[in-house]
Amino acid sequence: MGNAQKKPQGRGPRGGTADKYKVKAEGGSAAEESRKSLANGSSSNCTTQPGTSRPDSPVGKRTESTSVAGALPPPLAQLKNEGNQLFKNGQFGDALEKYTHAITGFTEAGIDSPEDLSILYSNRAACYLKDGNSSDCIADCTRALELQPFSLKPLLRRAMAYESLERYHKAYVDYKTALQIDSNILAAHDSVNRITRLLIEQDGPDWRQKLPEIPVVPLSARQHCTEPPPSTHSHTEEDTKEADRRTEAHFTSLKTEGNELVKKGQYHGAVEKYSECLKLKSDECAIYTNRALCLIKLECFAEAKQDCDSALKLEPSNKKAFYRRALAYKGLKDYEACSSDLQEVLHLDASVQEAERELAEVTALLKQHRATESSSQPRRNITITEVA
Template sequence: MGNAQEKPPGSGGGGPSPDQATAGMRRRSGGSMRKPPTEKGVANGSQKERSPAGGQEDQDRPAVDTSYLDAPAGALPPHLARFKNEGNHLFKHGQFGDALEKYSQAIDGCAEAGIDSPEDLCILYSNRAACYLKDGSSAECIQDCTKALELQPYSLKALLRRAMAYESLERYRKAYVDYKTVLQLDTGVQAAHDSVHRITKMLIEQDGPEWREKLPGIPTVPLSVQQQHRDRPVSAEVAQARAARAVQEEGQRKEARFTLLKQEGNDLVKKSQFQAALEKYSECLTLKPEECAVYTNRTICLLKLNRFEEAKHDCDSALQLDPANKKAFYRRALAHKGLQDYLSASSDLQEVLQLDPNVREAEQELEVVTSLLRQSLMDSTAHTPRV
């Protein structure tokens, strides 16, 4: 997590990191911080670990890799970079209290050394805010995020973490403003979209139709800053999150289009405009080819247009999706009747009545089909020459 500010929050990946603290927010009771691990262990790796019995660990046991501690961290000197890197490592492994201590040591070290690096300090404050957020210390999270934003205005992660902390304290107006500012920087942050939608409902219930007038002013992010965010290299996690959002949005668009087409088809059937309705249902099936109800609806149009073979195929498709669909059996019986296959029609109608003995239309149609079947048998017998 070398430069923690470069990755947008809420992205997936391996284990959690301070930059992923915004992906989920759970408040905890208690919230007391644990003591940081001794420098003998993870921090410098210079001391050999002791076994519970007091002796040295087996020499064959592989050494713990601590090379990450010496990775560069912006403009921080090596001893402060180690604090930051260890904080990142601890946060990734869920040790939020210990990570907080390391970030605090790095922040204090910058003050003592007179280091003036707004970008690095912004990252440290933002990362420590992520620890506070994970620990349920929302007020402290807000303080650190505000410090980070004083150093680097429009820091996306600091804004998002502060918004989540405000929301946890039910300070919905301030949360709304920060979430909307985040979306000016990156419209792909799904957590911000979801939260704006959720908080809008709360504010409408709380403040009524005039809720917007009670909001603090939403700052306008300069276009140059927006462009800087867009031009930054996208990490694999961010690309994955954006791709998932694109898939979700495409699914929503398809669902809306499908619902509209189906309703238009239904309205056209009521007006007896069967050819037009058939086209609407056919378009529906290009969007959702496994929607059983559309097959049975399209069958109505095909029957009315005397396209019995196609109607039968649509009923077959519906029954593959739903083997106990009464409408599909009934309408396939009508298709068989149109094709003068009275035996198959009779079989389908009996299937309907077996599923539901109270379908009056099936009883009446079965009487008609039985009569037609009897007549066709008689005609067949009359035209069969005697040997």
Template sequence: MVEKLSSVFTAAVQIPFPQFSSTKCPEDLSVLYSNRAACYLKIGNCSECIKDCTVSLEFVPFMLKPLLRRAAAYETLEQYSRAYVDYNTAVQVDCSVQAAQDGMNRMRKYLIDKDGSSWREKLPPVPSVPLSAQRRWGPSAPRNTGERTCMPQNAGDTGSNKSQQAKSLKEEGNMLVRKGEHRKAVDKYSASLKLDNKEFTTYTNRALCHLQLKQYPEAMQDCTAALALDPNNVKAFYRRAVARKELKDYTGSVTDLQEMLKRDPTNFPGQRLLQEVQMFLK
């Protein structure tokens, strides 16, 4: 069945560009190549998957699906540095994609084992994703997942009323945290972020709840989102370090704690946790 689908997509991408709909939309071609890449990945033809994903990204740069599919193909071929770059790029596009976060963590471990502390120096260049392609920066940003985007999008309602609703939901979440009702607080913070996903303290607050609920991957994800908005956020570094420690990513935990202590050298909980995690590394 997968082989048949691959043949269908092969025929589709060979249709001359003008024979597509009158919009002549490059997103159509990008999706076709990305879909055929998925078929190649399913049948284990990683080289052809990489080729199709690369073409797809030439039509529409920074699309999530071809980035993730190419990363998976590179990972299967044990080209871990290239896979890391694609997973990293996907995280820049949308830091809420768990598959990208998990892939980046896996590749980091492989590369540290292979190249030691200098592993970053041996990476290919990591592209800088423009704000227009980053889904976390605003509710009206393009989704950039492969859906057609030829038609103009209506501007979202980002006025003061929406901002006030987000703030109110966040405060409700804070009150629930004080009562120890962390699961309900997560729902409030999530609703707040749907209205305003630029408020980094909402991410760090929700991360705290995830830690209390032992939802460590989700806590790490929220801290990463907070740091994308506020790179010097001490709480985000600390809470992500805690999550990484619980996930046994001790190297990542130490890195976060060292970054936190650069910004707040006298932070006693951070100092204590760093000593504890370093013991695990020994």
């Protein structure tokens, strides 16, 4: 959703996550890998050609006193390059092992190059993300950012891992921080919009007050680009399309599983599947009406009514939503509202026989209910005076 490989045990709650900011193989020897620093708003206005940058290039200008990045001892540089190649080939478990050996060797040798160590942690985090191990991905990204603050790729990977664990507040903060560094990342904008909708639904109109503080990225760490280079723009668009395809496939799979559970009468399980669908796509009317059906079967009438309300906001003329809301009202013994919705169904489609039968039954219930209310009211004694 190849090559035989040893994969580490993932502790994440879901399957692998598509890393939108891929690790590329690094060419050349360690001595050839030293790079030009990004100047503040000068240099080449972000027009680095493909293949010339390192896989996880930290953002910001390096000072003269900083150790030269890429000056790894040959054994560690080889481990890193092997890891990059394995990652490129999709062998994420084997790549993870190479990065782990490189990190161990790096720390044991006491090398003073925080930028290189940050890149190793970030690359290993990418492997964890692919393997669905979001918790370890977050831990490695945090280490990378401690070594190289405001480094773009660890921020984005950690945001994706937080989002996969439904820790939306922290994911939002990391995405917004990343967009301060580079405002041209379309996938990050899409993620912010998606999470914003979830947080509004979850926390209400005051959702911003519940966010952790968003750090202010210093100007020296920001990428001063008027437009993204064509290669970067194309790569981002491809990643976004790939992420959309994965989301759509996962959504369809969950919906199908939910439908199958309904057929088997397993309504609790179906509700869970439909709820997962709505986390991926909160504007799908059919999912609300499907979940409403399950909730009616489980006699959760108030919740079913809410789902029908949500469906009708999306599609004001959806007859399924009206019909199922009518059933929810019936369960709540609100027969007038039930009758009104059933009449709306028949107005939209006069051939719905189920609505006709329900309307006849509810009309009888409504008359009975009114008669009961009338008989229960105390009668007033009226004195009749004879006329002389």
